[in-house]
Amino acid sequence: QVQLQESGPGLVKPSETLSLTCTVSGGSISSYYWSWVRQPPGKGLEWIGYIYYSGSTNYNPSLKSRVTISVDTSKNQFSLKLNSVTAADTAVYYCARVAAVRGVIRAFDYWGQGTLVTVSS
Amino acid sequence: DIQMTQSPSSLSASVGDRVTITCRASQSINSYLNWYQQKPGKGPKLLIYAASSLQSGVPSRFSGSGSGTDFTLTISSLQPEDFATYYCQQSYSTLYTFGQGTKLEIK
Numbered sequence: 001q002v003q004l005q006e007s008g009p010g011l012v013k014p015s016e017t018l019s020l021t022c023t024v025s026g027g028s029i030s031s032y033y034w035s036w037v038r039q040p041p042g043k044g045l046e047w048i049g050y051i052y053y054s055g056s057t058n059y060n061p062s063l064k065s066r067v068t069i070s071v072d073t074s075k076n077q078f079s080l081k082l083n084s085v086t087a088a089d090t091a092v093y094y095c096a097r098v099a100a101v102r103g104v105i106r107a108f109d110y111w112g113q114g115t116l117v118t119v120s121s
Numbered sequence: 122d123i124q125m126t127q128s129p130s131s132l133s134a135s136v137g138d139r140v141t142i143t144c145r146a147s148q149s150i151n152s153y154l155n156w157y158q159q160k161p162g163k164g165p166k167l168l169i170y171a172a173s174s175l176q177s178g179v180p181s182r183f184s185g186s187g188s189g190t191d192f193t194l195t196i197s198s199l200q201p202e203d204f205a206t207y208y209c210q211q212s213y214s215t216l217y218t219f220g221q222g223t224k225l226e227i228k
Contacts, residue, residue, distance in 0.1 A: 044221045107170040109167050
């Protein structure tokens with residue numbers, strides 16, 4: 001059973017960089033896309049971006065200028081960096097696996113439990 | 122961006138009821154539509170993929186239908202554990218987008 005676990009600081013100051021890591025267990029990070037999704041308190045889900053295990057990336061244009069997603073296959077981990085954060089970046093951040101569920105149709109089939117990151121001084 | 126619009130935003134129903142949630146895409150997405158269930162304090166759970174395929178381990182009372190721009194999620198007989206928030210999500214575009222969610226509450 002694949003499991004994902006987010007880790008990182010729960011509090012980040014405005015203008016600084018939010019950094020989170022997702023550790024994948026119960027399966028290899030290889031051959032899949034891996035994604036970050038966030039959810040502001042009481043609101044809906046926003047896709048941030050994804051990375052293929054080989055390192056190619058795709059980001060939400062609304063965040064692209066501030067986001068970097070990277071992968072470390074030796075540790076079975078992938079990471080998120082979001083710079084120049086503001087209060088609007090306060091959210092629960094989820095990591096998820098992107099699977100080809102039917103042909104080229106993809107879905108998020110495994111999710112972490114999420115971690116709340118608050119942006120505040 | 123492909124906009125995903127769910128209706129209703131909230132719904133009150135009783136155990137045993139049949140419930141339908143609708144999701145509309147701003148352009149055709151063929152069958153590139155997934156449904157998720159989210160309970161408080163938890164990550165979303167994949168229920169339906171490719172518009173109508175049931176994810177492994179998901180009860181058969183859940184079903185999905187539709188193609189193009191209009192999709193539905195149906196729960197045939199509500200169980201107590203089904204009260205949650207439901208989201209649709211398109212993967213037709215590589216700019217993945219979600220609906221705003223439908224909160225299903227106990228009447």
